[in-house]
Amino acid sequence: MTEQITVIRGDGIGPEIMDASLRVLDALGADLAVDFQLAGLAAQDETGELLPQATLDSIERTGIALKAPLTTPVGGGFKSLNVALRKHFDLYANVRPAISFRGSMSRYENVDLITVRENTEGAYLGEGAFTAPDGSRAESKMIATRTGCERIVRFAFELARRAGRKRVTVVHKANILKDVTGMFLSVAREVASDYVDIDCDDMIVDNACMQLVMRPERFDVIVTTNLFGDILSDLCAGLVGGLGLAPGANIGEKTAMFEAVHGSAPDIAGRGIANPCALLLAAAQMLEHMEKHDKARRLRVAIGDAISHGDRTTPDLGGQGTTETFADALCERVR
Ligand code: NAI
Ligand code: MG
Numbered sequence: 433m434t435e436q437i438t439v440i441r442g443d444g445i446g447p448e449i450m451d452a453s454l455r456v457l458d459a460l461g462a463d464l465a466v467d468f469q470l471a472g473l474a475a476q477d478e479t480g481e482l483l484p485q486a487t488l489d490s491i492e493r494t495g496i497a498l499k500a501p502l503t504t505p506v507g508g509g510f511k512s513l514n515v516a517l518r519k520h521f522d523l524y525a526n527v528r529p530a531i532s533f534r535g536s537m538s539r540y541e542n543v544d545l546i547t548v549r550e551n552t553e554g555a556y557l558g559e560g561a562f563t564a565p566d567g568s569r570a571e572s573k574m575i576a577t578r579t580g581c582e583r584i585v586r587f588a589f590e591l592a593r594r595a596g597r598k599r600v601t602v603v604h605k606a607n608i609l610k611d612v613t614g615m616f617l618s619v620a621r622e623v624a625s626d627y628v629d630i631d632c633d634d635m636i637v638d639n640a641c642m643q644l645v646m647r648p649e650r651f652d653v654i655v656t657t658n659l660f661g662d663i664l665s666d667l668c669a670g671l672v673g674g675l676g677l678a679p680g681a682n683i684g685e686k687t688a689m690f691e692a693v694h695g696s697a698p699d700i701a702g703r704g705i706a707n708p709c710a711l712l713l714a715a716a717q718m719l720e721h722m723e724k725h726d727k728a729r730r731l732r733v734a735i736g737d738a739i740s741h742g743d744r745t746t747p748d749l750g751g752q753g754t755t756e757t758f759a760d761a762l763c764e765r766v767r
Contacts, residue, residue, distance in 0.1 A: 442500030444696025472502030536673035549661020676707035734765035
């Protein structure tokens with residue numbers, strides 16, 4: 433069945449990697465009807481607004497957005513379009529898989545983990561934050577709600593069960609930040625008792641950082657609060673070859689948005705050498721979300737195969753290909 437998705441081509445390298453990705457999705461037979469919408473600088477140029485209402489309406493209607501990176505202009509009072517989108521649609525779960533690809537520039541060959549980050553509370557709420565007018569003091573708040581903790585931990589266990597994963601590791605700092613991350617840990621332990629088929633352990637965030645670098649293969653699914661998840665998931669991207677291979681999904685009750693973790697890469701924009709894989713791996717997450725499991729699997733296998741053969745890959749992977757030649761190599765494999 434043809435399903436509608438909203439596509440935002442984005443800024444900088446965005447249009448290059450999005451067009452390449454859509455070509456690969458087409459070759460795969462993903463059967464998607466694309467509603468193109470604007471956001472970011474491209475939207476500002478055309479409509480005067482960074483996040484037009486028509487874009488929000490389209491995402492509301494389709495429930496699924498595939499989004500290329502957006503440039504958030506410095507200044508102008510707009511914090512981040514990504515944060516705005518997450519807030520607007522209450523996309524509370526940020527899901528970032530980190531999987532080693534043979535032949536990538538990664539230091540490890542055996543990483544296969546998923547970070548599930550709480551996306552709406554913790555230290556990133558911005559409520560009650562202030563800096564004293566004389567600059568002598570600044571304060572910010574961390575917030576946890578029982579509902580917020582419970583829904584993200586439950587999400588992580590449900591994901592683990594669906595994906596056939598064996599263990600969920602709760603990462604926290606309950607020894608020091610006793611209130612907020614203490615609540616997260618105790619709610620997580622309660623929720624874990626509903627999932628006897630999945631192992632649950634917990635780890636203090638500093639130890640988790642060390643263990644991730646020393647023995648990344650011991651991790652399966654990680655669930656954690658907003659700030660820790662932000663940092664840990666970038667660490668995990670580094671374990672598997674960097675930003676060009678790091679996808680992310682932002683998932684809410686009714687809406688989901690899939691994107692590359694990297695930004696609009698102004699330093700290489702327009703040169704045709706951006707790696708489309710992070711966005712394509714996000715598209716694979718999207719296909720899973722749409723229950724097109726076979727297509728998601730074929731897309732991932734094609735990416736893994738092209739990388740391990742170094743077939744027309746982009747310079748960030750050590751290749752001499754372009755976005756277009758890499759996409760050609762992928763199109764041939766997914767057909
Ligand atoms: P960036 O992720 O755009 O670039 C960092 C470095 O990684 C650059 O050297 C870039 O060339 C390289 N890189 C990134 N993606 C690549 C790809 N697909 N293939 C090959 N190399 C790649 O981070 P930066 O420079 O800090 O941010 C640039 C802009 O992107 C800013 O306006 C920022 O606000 C925005 N941004 C947007 C995000 C989003 O829409 N989700 C996320 C992060 C940043
Ligand atoms: Mg981050």
